[in-house]
Amino acid sequence: MNDRFLKACRREPVDATPVWFMRQAGRYMKAFRDIRAKHSLLTVCKTPELACEVTLQPINRFDFDASIIFADILLPLEPMGLNLEFVKGEGPCIYNPVRSEKDVDALKPVVPQESLGYVMEAIKLVRAELNVPLIGFAGAPFTLASYMIEGGSSRNYIDTKKMMYGAPAVWDRLMGKLTRVLADYLSAQVDAGAQVLQIFDSWIGALSPGDYRTYVFPHMKRLLSELHTFGVPVIHFGTGTATLLQMQKEAGGDVIGLDWRVHLDEAWASLGYDVAVQGNLDPITLFGPVSELEKRVDDIVTRAGKRPGHIFNLGHGILPETPLESVEAVIRMVHKKSAKILSA
Amino acid sequence: MNDRFLKACRREPVDATPVWFMRQAGRYMKAFRDIRAKHSLLTVCKTPELACEVTLQPINRFDFDASIIFADILLPLEPMGLNLEFVKGEGPCIYNPVRSEKDVDALKPVVPQESLGYVMEAIKLVRAELNVPLIGFAGAPFTLASYMIEGGSSRNYIDTKKMMYGAPAVWDRLMGKLTRVLADYLSAQVDAGAQVLQIFDSWIGALSPGDYRTYVFPHMKRLLSELHTFGVPVIHFGTGTATLLQMQKEAGGDVIGLDWRVHLDEAWASLGYDVAVQGNLDPITLFGPVSELEKRVDDIVTRAGKRPGHIFNLGHGILPETPLESVEAVIRMVHKKSAKILSA
Numbered sequence: 001m002n003d004r005f006l007k008a009c010r011r012e013p014v015d016a017t018p019v020w021f022m023r024q025a026g027r028y029m030k031a032f033r034d035i036r037a038k039h040s041l042l043t044v045c046k047t048p049e050l051a052c053e054v055t056l057q058p059i060n061r062f063d064f065d066a067s068i069i070f071a072d073i074l075l076p077l078e079p080m081g082l083n084l085e086f087v088k089g090e091g092p093c094i095y096n097p098v099r100s101e102k103d104v105d106a107l108k109p110v111v112p113q114e115s116l117g118y119v120m121e122a123i124k125l126v127r128a129e130l131n132v133p134l135i136g137f138a139g140a141p142f143t144l145a146s147y148m149i150e151g152g153s154s155r156n157y158i159d160t161k162k163m164m165y166g167a168p169a170v171w172d173r174l175m176g177k178l179t180r181v182l183a184d185y186l187s188a189q190v191d192a193g194a195q196v197l198q199i200f201d202s203w204i205g206a207l208s209p210g211d212y213r214t215y216v217f218p219h220m221k222r223l224l225s226e227l228h229t230f231g232v233p234v235i236h237f238g239t240g241t242a243t244l245l246q247m248q249k250e251a252g253g254d255v256i257g258l259d260w261r262v263h264l265d266e267a268w269a270s271l272g273y274d275v276a277v278q279g280n281l282d283p284i285t286l287f288g289p290v291s292e293l294e295k296r297v298d299d300i301v302t303r304a305g306k307r308p309g310h311i312f313n314l315g316h317g318i319l320p321e322t323p324l325e326s327v328e329a330v331i332r333m334v335h336k337k338s339a340k341i342l343s344a
Numbered sequence: 345m346n347d348r349f350l351k352a353c354r355r356e357p358v359d360a361t362p363v364w365f366m367r368q369a370g371r372y373m374k375a376f377r378d379i380r381a382k383h384s385l386l387t388v389c390k391t392p393e394l395a396c397e398v399t400l401q402p403i404n405r406f407d408f409d410a411s412i413i414f415a416d417i418l419l420p421l422e423p424m425g426l427n428l429e430f431v432k433g434e435g436p437c438i439y440n441p442v443r444s445e446k447d448v449d450a451l452k453p454v455v456p457q458e459s460l461g462y463v464m465e466a467i468k469l470v471r472a473e474l475n476v477p478l479i480g481f482a483g484a485p486f487t488l489a490s491y492m493i494e495g496g497s498s499r500n501y502i503d504t505k506k507m508m509y510g511a512p513a514v515w516d517r518l519m520g521k522l523t524r525v526l527a528d529y530l531s532a533q534v535d536a537g538a539q540v541l542q543i544f545d546s547w548i549g550a551l552s553p554g555d556y557r558t559y560v561f562p563h564m565k566r567l568l569s570e571l572h573t574f575g576v577p578v579i580h581f582g583t584g585t586a587t588l589l590q591m592q593k594e595a596g597g598d599v600i601g602l603d604w605r606v607h608l609d610e611a612w613a614s615l616g617y618d619v620a621v622q623g624n625l626d627p628i629t630l631f632g633p634v635s636e637l638e639k640r641v642d643d644i645v646t647r648a649g650k651r652p653g654h655i656f657n658l659g660h661g662i663l664p665e666t667p668l669e670s671v672e673a674v675i676r677m678v679h680k681k682s683a684k685i686l687s688a
Contacts, residue, residue, distance in 0.1 A: 156628060287510075
């Protein structure tokens with residue numbers, strides 16, 4: 001069992017910095033595209049054997065130190081009553097978005113073991129095959145609320161912010177319902193075998209620091225306090241978070257995600273060293289030459305230094321057209337360079 | 345002549361904080377939509393009488409302290425040889441994007457007085473009508489390069505970064521050519537009557553601080569040093585810039601733009617008070633209730649305090665569906681609240 005990743009989550013010494021990539025089970029691999037040519041995204045998610053197969057693809061092909069269960073952050077919205085589809089070339093579409101108090105009231109409670117049982121089944125199947133730790137995950141309340149309200153991806157989050165500013169009690173009710181569903185869903189994932197949890201607040205960078213504090217922080221604090229009792233490390237992730245990081249840490253999590261818009265050493269210093277960090281390579285650098293990639297990997301690993309508690313990752317998910325050679329090269333370079341630094 | 349805005353650009357005392365909005369000549373006004381129903385965006389830009397008319401619409405309707413010439417940052421790309429169209433619902437499309445060394449070599453030099461003369465004509469027409477200062481503007485080299493390379497708007501800037509990382513000499517040549525064109529274009533705008541210049545590096549927040557330093561900073565420094573000799577104040581604007589602000593100041597500009605992701609007082613303190621700041625209201629707050637809007641306006645004006653050199657603005661352009669009442673309310677609240685603070 002390779003436990004570098006678990007050790008780094010707990011800020012314990014490791015022989016080399018662990019590395020995994022968000023969306024590492026994804027379209028940049030031919031084996032994944034072959035499965036997706038035959039099955040929709042939702043079918044792969046809902047068929048434990050298929051979800052298990054794609055989860056293991058990157059683990060069997062690359063030297064990753066952690067695995068993340070293949071699923072989508074929007075899955076819990078279906079049992080809450082939303083009509084969800086992934087439209088080719090357009091991304092997620094929710095045909096009955098949540099806009100009013102009535103819409104929020106109509107959201108159904110979720111028993112994840114029942115309506116999302118396929119995720120737990122997939123976790124069990126994957127765990128039986130793995131020699132690296134398995135990460136379970138969920139979207140954070142704000143990020144999920146933004147999809148529910150906008151009906152899909154968004155550029156300006158107009159309707160989301162309209163509800164926040166114009167109907168704060170309704171917003172709080174929605175965030176409260178999401179927090180309840182997510183805590184139960186993540187608890188079920190741990191029961192099924194997830195050894196670490198990651199919370200994706202991917203679009204939180206759309207908010208001002210003041211809005212984060214007022215409309216998001218209290219819910220994240222409640223959610224992360226509950227997750228803390230599950231006894232597994234929690235990774236708290238976002239992008240565009242340069243001015244939110246300290247509040248994210250205050251809200252909770254054992255590991256804070258850093259995108260590429262911050263220098264790792266400066267961000268870590270500002271967070272304090274009583275928390276681990278994950279990041280922070282720009283995913284687009286994987287499209288550049290290996291010599292440039294090496295400079296950037298070296299820079300990040302050097303900025304982390306000998307301090308325990310760094311997990312190497314991209315600042316956001318790996319993109320579909322990413323060359324496989326770059327993935328291989330980054331993993332090799334992280335392990336080699338960090339082993340040298342850590343043993344010096 | 346209302347010269348609050350010019351005074352604030354020069355960090356001189358004012359009776360009340362000046363306010364204007366990016367894209368203040370825009371779709372949120374019926375008068376603008378009426379013009380656009382009859383003429384394409386490019387036609388309005390290229391017909392000085394129409395450009396003048398829409399530039400004046402918000403000035404005649406609201407109590408703004410500055411006017412900005414109606415134009416588009418992509419206009420200079422046409423005489424450089426790019427085939428540009430604004431496609432309804434999709435935004436700008438460039439049918440012959442710049443991807444290779446050959447493409448960069450083929451870009452034509454621009455004599456702005458000739459091929460962009462319509463902008464200068466519009467500036468002259470507007471100046472004759474105005475009792476507030478007129479801002480000329482251009483896109484910054486990085487932001488324009490990203491449109492040229494991607495062929496339009498982008499989410500991940502893959503091709504742009506591919507050129508930066510994989511062909512840095514070609515990238516530098518492209519940025520050099522853009523810098524030349526932009527300096528000449530902005531010089532012509534000042535000659536025609538522009539009293540302040542704003543440089544829009546709108547998408548620079550996609551870059552890591554290290555990439556900004558390597559691939560953008562030297563070109564911005566050269567451009568802004570040249571603009572400095574024109575004798576008019578220069579506003580240096582971007583979004584998602586929390587970790588880039590100090591380098592932006594180092595590159596140049598009399599006023600640094602702040603989006604809503606930073607607290608104005610903290611950002612200004614980190615920049616130093618030898619530079620003015622512009623911002624920083626989230627444009628989406630204008631969709632919320634006036635009571636919330638008032639809290640946020642008060643907060644920003646209070647954070648600016650009695651210090652000279654704050655220009656009130658949105659953190660990015662005003663959106664098409666924005667209620668007119670909110671625009672009116674913000675202007676009124678900024679003037680009233682700041683006059684109280686500044687005279688205290």
